[in-house]
Amino acid sequence: MAIVKITKGKKSGRVLRYALDGKAKDNANGVVDRVLAFSSNNVYGQDSELLEGQFAVLRERSGKSDKVTQSHHVIQSFAKDEFDYNNSDDIAKANALGLELAKAISPDVQAVVVTQADNKAGVLHNHIILSSIMLDGRSLPTNNVGVYHVRGVNDAVMMSNGFNIHANIGKGRSGYDTPAEQGLRDRHVKTDTDIIKERLDSAIDVSSSFHSLSRN
Structure with missing residues (x-):
């Protein structure tokens, strides 16, 4: 399963x-490397500044340098009993699934997939960063990155x-803030949603299955 x-x-950068x-964090068995695997689509290199430069060039060429939303960030977390971060084959497979997901969301955007396991439970997960601009200069449709x-x-x-x-858990949120929520965040005040999301993230970090996640 994958959540x-x-x-x-x-700011995509x-x-x-x-x-x-x-910085790499401790998981249940000690510190692991921050980046276990990396792949990308429509960009080259693994350096964050080089990648951001390519994102920025596309925004500039598309006349969208001042676009507020520069990227979309998908976190894909796998079950601990299906993937072992000590197994190189599992790491490679997890990363390949992340890249497949990125291309399925849209094959025509710049995408980066970073596989990690430096969390409390040592669960393999992908950070998938998608540019908000497609290669033809149009904005990535909102429907493509809707939570459902x-x-x-x-x-x-x-x-x-x-x-x-x-x-998946609950009705979910797409990550888009209401004006009231954004106003609170601009004043560095946590909203009720922020607190709930933090608690859910903490539960995910220490859960190895959907059953234990429900309990936590």
Whole structure:
């Protein structure tokens, strides 16, 4: 199974640096490398600044340098009993599934897939960063990155590769803020949604299956 969530990134460079350059964290068995595997579509290189430069060039050529939403960030988390971060084959497969998901969302955007496991539970997961601009200069349609659409695409990818799927948790959110929520965040005040999301993220980090996630 794989759980996905999605947020929009106002600054694509910030999301790329977080995924690629962030400090490795302890998981249940000690520190692991920050980046276990990397792949991309329609961009080259693995350096965060080089990748952001390519994102920025496309925005400039498309006349969208001032676009507020520069990227979309999908986190694809796998079950601990299906993927072992100590197994190189599992790492490669997890990354390949992330790249397949990125291309299924849209083959015509710049995409980066970073596989990690430096969380409390040592669960393999992908950070998938998608440019908000397609190669032809148009903005990536909102429907392509809607939470229900991405979940459906992810389920299809997993099923086509022989994995079981399950119902995702709750009704979910697409990651888009209401004006009131954004106003609170601009004043560095946490909203009720922020607090709930933090609690859910913490539960995901320490859960190895959907059953244990429900309990936590």
